[in-house]
Amino acid sequence: MDDRGGRLPVRRRAQGAIAAVAALGLAAGLSGCSGTSSADVTLRLVAADYGTSAADSTRAYWDRLVKDYESRHPDVHIEVTVQPRDQVDRTVRRMADAGDPPDLAQSTDYAGYAAQGLLYRADELLSIPVQADFLGSLSDAGQVQHVRYGIPFAASTRVLFYNKTLFRAAGLTPPTTWDELAHDAQVLKAQGVTYPYALPLGPQEAQAEALQWMLGGGAGCTDDLGTYTLNSQRNTDTFTWIRDELVGAGLTGPVPPADLDRSEAYAAFAAGDVGMVDAQPALVRQAQRTGVAFGTVPVPGRDSTSKTSLATTDWMMAFKKNGHRDEIGDFLDFVYDDNNVLDFSRTYDLLPVTTSASDAMAASAQDKKLAPFLDQLPLAELYPAGKPSWPAVGADMTRRIGQAVAPDGDPADVLDQLQSAAVEAEGATAG
Known part of the structure; x- marks a missing residue:
């Protein structure tokens, strides 16, 4: 046994086996050749x-x-x-x-x-x-x-990045609730900020942004038993709020969320054009390179700081x-x-x-x-990666979820479609 427990390193295992065989005089007979080294x-x-x-x-x-x-x-x-x-x-x-x-x-x-x-x-x-x-x-x-x-x-988790320069000029403090976030975004819009809140629900991993919002609304994409609950009332309420209070109010910038990719949102933040965005650690270095003064706080939730953050791995x-x-x-x-x-x-x-x-x-x-x-990681929520159906369900979320928050979107209908497709995918991979 080695000092890491249980298993000897490969070379030591191979050498031990060869030595034992040689001691019995069986090496040549077993291999038809010398048998003195492993392949x-x-x-x-x-x-x-x-x-x-x-x-x-x-x-x-x-x-x-x-x-x-x-x-x-x-x-x-x-x-x-x-x-x-x-x-x-x-x-x-x-x-x-x-x-x-x-x-x-x-x-x-x-x-x-x-x-x-x-x-x-x-x-x-x-x-x-x-x-x-x-x-x-x-x-x-x-x-x-x-x-x-x-x-x-x-692994990575998400926090809310905010532009300190823009917040200071507008006399704002970082939000802890959705209503505070919408208020801050309104003020930033009045100050001429291009993206008061950047909402990347485009083709590049929109399911991550969507799930973070679901968690902030007190739900998720599955229940405690692992059953898909994409069209729960809480999720419907969450995306209705996003549609009415952020997108419909013109607080998410010139690019529709369904067309805005994560990398584009990060680049806009690093260029000083974004007031707030939920983001991964990768944005830290990107913003430092361009000299943007930024701060981070836990992602806001409906009524208080989100009790659960999203982790991806x-x-x-x-x-x-x-x-x-x-x-x-x-x-x-x-x-x-x-x-x-x-x-x-x-x-x-x-x-x-x-x-x-x-x-x-x-x-x-x-x-x-x-x-x-790092502080967010121990209690963070992850994708239901142990479900064979998840890759298809996550891809479907990425394709459709941006439609739910369009000014003329119907969150309940989009979530019903996602739920039906998820149930079908689950059945196809069952057993």
Whole structure:
């Protein structure tokens, strides 16, 4: 047993097995050759690119990590393919559908593959200390039928960013309720601010903005039993309020929310054209680059600060097709070493998914800018990623939810359509 618990490193396991066979004088007979060394193993990993340009591509992170790992394990080779984040899911799906999945993949979806019996369980791969170190809410979200297949890789939460210069000029304080947010937006509009409140419900991950508002309204997209409740009365009331009090009042800027992408909203904030926007840690560095003076507060809720914030995470998963379970597990233990987790999180302004790395970040002065996001993570709500139907449901939300808040939109009708499609998707993936 090694000092991480349970499993010896790959080379030590292989050497131990070879030594035992040699002692029995059976090596040549078993293999028809000398049998004095184990065959090299190559693992293929499809990874998402969290960078914003070639200069900060995630390729550089994986190159460093793989070089370090292979120097310690010369009989294991890691081939990494880095894909844009909006393409990585499709790439993995094409490979899996062709019967040639990678050994490891990052994705926003793992449940569908788990339901098909294609993935290793997390407890088949990871050492006990690594398994125990994941933040509880993230670990639970990686389960299908109470078995963990999705291994959290990177997390983020949301806070309300506000432009300090614009707020100071207008004599405003950051809002804690929806009514205060609408009031502040009205004042900012009167001051000539282009986007008093930026509401990105366009094709780029609109389901995240929508779910944050659902949570602020005291609901969500599922109930406590995991049943879809997209068309609940609380959700209907939430999007009706957004339509009437924000969009209809002209407080969301010149681009209709259904056409405004997250990246466009962030760029407008960094340019000084946005008064307020719900955003992830990525906006911190973007705003700092342009010199915008900004502050952050918890996302407002209907009657007070939202009791629950949205957290999102991407998942690591391991396919069984090519075997190599021990090598995959050993490599993942290395990936989730604190130094590597912190290196990745700091490089890409994301939150660690392990308790030990989170504690280290919370105690570090260099990570102070991420503290507001880190504070939200322990009790944050995640997508229902353990439902095989969620990728289809989330994609449908992204396509349609912007229609609900258009000035002439019908929130109840749009949410009814989403609910019907969700029920159908759930039935198609059941069993």
